[in-house]
Amino acid sequence: MTVARFLIGSSLKMYFGRERMAHWAAEVADICRSHPATTGGVVQPFVIPSLVAIDDVHGLVADAGVLVGAQDMYWEDAGAFTGEVSPGELVDHGVRLVEIGHAERRALFGETDESVARKVDAAWRHGLVPVLCLGEVERGGAQEAVAECVAQLEASLRAAVEAGRGGDLVLAYEPVWAIGAPEPAGVEHIREVCGALREHLAGVAPVADGRVIYGGSAGPGLLPRIADAVDGMFLGRFAHDPEAFRTILDEAITCEKES
Structure with missing residues (x-):
């Protein structure tokens, strides 16, 4: 996927x-x-614009x-799937x-573990890199968050595992309770959860190159405090x-010099 130390981008x-x-x-x-x-x-x-803006932005x-x-896709290659x-x-x-x-896709548009899994498999089938959004709904301890995220990851890879497929993967850890909040999750919480997810991802067979980035009200000033536990940041507003x-x-340059 990339040899860069950090993967940093935004979904608009x-x-x-x-x-x-x-x-x-x-x-x-x-x-x-x-x-x-x-x-x-x-x-x-990286940048993830709205679908109608992809050509303009790519240029x-x-x-x-x-x-x-x-920001999304369907899992079939072609057919009568309006919209x-x-x-x-x-x-x-x-x-x-x-x-x-993404949590908004789940909450507003009926995304399920099954549809997420089919989309991950379809992405790998076409050589795309999924940016798979994971995160606990309720605010709680880091270990509970890790357990919930690992369960989401396993569910999200099920279709690809059954098909014998794999590829590169970016896990975007976004606690649902932190999305759109005034501040991101606490630094120690982010470090503990993302560090555990990185360790877990290293042993997941279908994943070739796995990265863990933090999102959820992420912005300037955060990376230097979590850099050793993440592979980048997923920026919003x-x-x-x-x-x-x-x-x-x-900040990324500073983090690299200090590592």
Whole structure:
């Protein structure tokens, strides 16, 4: 997937219209073209725009080394599935990553363990890298969170295991209670959960290259406090300002020098 120390990017959900999306992507691309974190291989940046913006964004960021993802997909390759997009179509449009199983998809659109598992399998079938969202619903202890996330991971890989399929995987640990909150989860909680997930992922047979990134109100100032326990960050609204993205790249350089 990438040899960079950190995988850092943002899902832009449904916040931006076409003009703002293009402006944001162009600014982030300009930052990534010259920033030592990206030119030096410390950070692999990515962006996950809305589906209708993928072509526009890909054209703006591809030459800056920014990977483009999709926020969702269907698991079938073709057919009478009105309103859906197939994994093959995403590949044709330059997509490398696909976000799967976000808490909002589960809460608002009926996503289940079964549909998540079928999507992970379909992503691997087409050479896409799933960004698999995991996280406990209720705030509690780190060990309880780890147990819930591991159970979600096992359920999410079931279809691929049955098909004898595997590939690269990004786990986005996003405690549901922290999504959209004023502050991220506590530093020690993040460190303990993500560290345990990294250890667990190393022994999961279908996963070739596994990464664990933290999301859930992640923004500037967090990476230096959790860098040794994560492989990157999944940014939300705090990345809507491209300068915040630059700040996090600055922090990644500092973290790399101190490691």
